[in-house]
Amino acid sequence: MNLKWQGRVKGLRLILIDDVFTTGATSDGCVSVLKRNGASWDQIFCWARALRGTNQRSASISRDA
Numbered sequence: 001m002n003l004k005w006q007g008r009v010k011g012l013r014l015i016l017i018d019d020v021f022t023t024g025a026t027s028d029g030c031v032s033v034l035k036r037n038g039a040s041w042d043q044i045f046c047w048a049r050a051l052r053g054t055n056q057r058s059a060s061i062s063r064d065a
Contacts, residue, residue: 001033010038021046 001009016030027044034042 001037006037009034011040012038013041014039014043016042016044018044018046020048020050022050 014034016027018027021027021044027046031042031044
């Protein structure tokens with residue numbers, strides 16, 4: 001955690017917002033740092049979740065003449 005913010009999260013209830021939840025490593029890392037620095041509660045929201053085992057490819061447009 002940036003030294004500027006150390007001590008400022010102690011006792012705070014925090015909400016983290018992420019764009020895509022894939023493995024959870026980013027959110028786990030953030031929560032770990034916040035808890036070590038005294039955050040009392042956290043909640044994570046994300047816009048999308050990557051699913052394992054899906055191999056969907058986006059449709060491509062063919063431009064054959």
